[in-house]
Amino acid sequence: MTGTAAQVAHVGLGAIGREVVRLVLRRSDLDLVAVCDISPDLVGTGIGSVLDTEAPDHVSVVKSLGDASLDVAAGDLVVTHTTSSSLTRCLPELLAAVEAGAHVVSSCEELSYPWVQAPEAAARLDDAARTAGVSVVGTGVNPGFAMDYLPVVLSGATKRVDAVRVLRVQDAGRRREPLQAKVGAGITTEEFERRVAAASMGHVGLTESAQAVAAALGWDASDTTETIEPVVAEMPTPSAFGTIEPGRIAGIDQVAVVRVDGVERVHLRLRMAVGIGPSQDDIRLTGEPDLHLSVPGGLHGDLATAAALVNTIGSIRHAEPGLRVMSDLRPPRPAPERR
Amino acid sequence: MTGTAAQVAHVGLGAIGREVVRLVLRRSDLDLVAVCDISPDLVGTGIGSVLDTEAPDHVSVVKSLGDASLDVAAGDLVVTHTTSSSLTRCLPELLAAVEAGAHVVSSCEELSYPWVQAPEAAARLDDAARTAGVSVVGTGVNPGFAMDYLPVVLSGATKRVDAVRVLRVQDAGRRREPLQAKVGAGITTEEFERRVAAASMGHVGLTESAQAVAAALGWDASDTTETIEPVVAEMPTPSAFGTIEPGRIAGIDQVAVVRVDGVERVHLRLRMAVGIGPSQDDIRLTGEPDLHLSVPGGLHGDLATAAALVNTIGSIRHAEPGLRVMSDLRPPRPAPERR
Secondary structure (H helix, E strand, O other): OOOOOEEEEEEOOOHHHHHHHHHHHHEOOEEEEEEEOOOOOOOOOEHHHHHOOOOOOOOEEEOOHHHOOOOOOOOOEEEEEOOOOOHHHHHHHHHHHHHOOOEEEEOOHHHOOOOOOOHHHHHHHHHHHHHHOOEEEEOOOOOOOOOOHHHHHHHOOOOEEEEEEEEEEEEHHHOOHHHHHHOOOOOOHHHHHHHHHOOOOOOOOHHHHHHHHHHHOOOOOOOEEEEEEEEEOOOOEOOOOOOEOOOOEEEEEEEEEEEEOOEEEEEEEEEEEOOOOOOEEEEEEEEEOOEEEEEEOOOOHHHHHHHHHHHHHHHHHOOOOEEOOHHHOOOOOOOOEOO | OOOOOEEEEEEOOOHHHHHHHHHHHHEOOEEEEEEEOOOOOOOOOEHHHHHOOOOOOOOEEEOOHHHOOOOOOOOOEEEEEOOOOOHHHHHHHHHHHHHOOOEEEEOOHHHOOOOOOOHHHHHHHHHHHHHHOOEEEEOOOOOOOOOOHHHHHHHOOOOEEEEEEEEEEEEHHHOOHHHHHHOOOOOOHHHHHHHHHOOOOOOOOHHHHHHHHHHHOOOOOOOEEEEEEEEEOOOOEOOEOEOEOOOOEEEEEEEEEEEEOOEEEEEEEEEEEOOOOOOEEEEEEEEEOOEEEEEEOOOOHHHHHHHHHHHHHHHHHOOOOEEOOHHHOOOOOOOOEOO
């Protein structure tokens, strides 16, 4: 609720987390005050050395927020958090941040709309945040922007929405290796079936995006279904793991649907596979009037997730206290960089 | 800041205003409690009769808010306001609404970003709103959404924005008669020059949109220029005023630019003419990465302005007190209708 620079403490130095820290260091409106990671290899190392850049080493990695000596005015501290997709795993870290008086912007996919899938964790975090007078949100490009925030924004220009359809296509061949692994690039169809049955593959957060859209538009989000089908390579396709032979898996075709009284209201389809291009984001609203929005080339998953997190720091500082969802927040946006 | 239904008092029963009232009556989350218009022909008439619909006549038109007997809890009253493009003309009405304890959503184009063009009026309204603990915003589809809110939203997926370019094309042939008059449909090029010199034609709010985008992205908006060029009919073109002969004016090509240290940062171009279709909205961000967003068919000006106003009622109730701009607010969105 202030115009002063935000003091940023970052938790989690995976690939996205390092990109978040790089961006925070570039931004003129943000000061990096702490960096946390549980890896013994990193604790005690200066952040410039961790990033392998000329970034200053004035901040050294500590194991957890409790080990950081933070001297920051209330409302000025924001924790950016990138450790896990699982809300169960993140919850203790999120509660620690809130209890330290920090607003939180997290990449935890299950946090983006936890009210249906994890109502108890959501209520606990919401209570803690209200008590501390801070705000918490889960975001990123997807979930958090492309398939949920953007369609809600578009609905602002309609008198009435009857149904929301989103198609997101991401050519996994242009994404980093963990993404190609996540979509099963190169595995057999049998292995694909096994992993789907074990719920150990696919994009985390599609159900949450669908429920976030439904809730923003005033629809009951409890009747949500999600399916994952394989995208099978039709020709030899180069990938991070070598050539994918025809008949092997190139990626996923994942759909989440919210129905209200049996009527389909939200339909989100994510096609993420090696060689599937061109990438695109496509949103269609049926209503009064119908509307169509297109992002040719698509919003880049990795690049945009770090950006979306850092750009949301300003938005979370102006939010009402409690556990928030993105559609509660003013639009995230970048700020000028340091000269 | 509450989940209860908003109580809506509407001021101004022009074409857009009547559409706003129709929408409010349809919405399950809104209750219409008063309607105001200065026209003696309307005062005392039931709103159903004014709208020529089966809408209930439980609310009769009064001359001003002061004549309405409002018994509404603080924070629940929202005034929707559609009387004039001129902030000077609207200011007394806006101050009266704020002093009555109402949040305000107004279609006044000059209110959408008044901080550079009308800083004294802006400060006065901001002070009054903070004192009353209410929030005020000027919005609509343009200004308020297509050429300002939407590009700011898109910037949320970028690490850095260097420049924003927006092209909005509206086929005035598909719009209502006042719009065709506003763009000079059918007049001579001499008359066009005369009206431009007298500042009596063109779209009001383009400069405000450009400044709103600049301010949201952290750029100084004081160096803004605006130009209006004619779109001349090349063939006989049907319009609301009869056929436009070749050589006569079909509409306008209006551009607003914000420069910072001589570098062009925001470039908004609005082409609004009879027979100019297809309508479209096109946003291009230069930055890291470049991004392109397109709304094929465009956001309909008249339909979407009434929708944008009503959809912002929920957003303004959750805003911080004071004079706000749209990029401060959570995305506007429709709610389910009454059954």
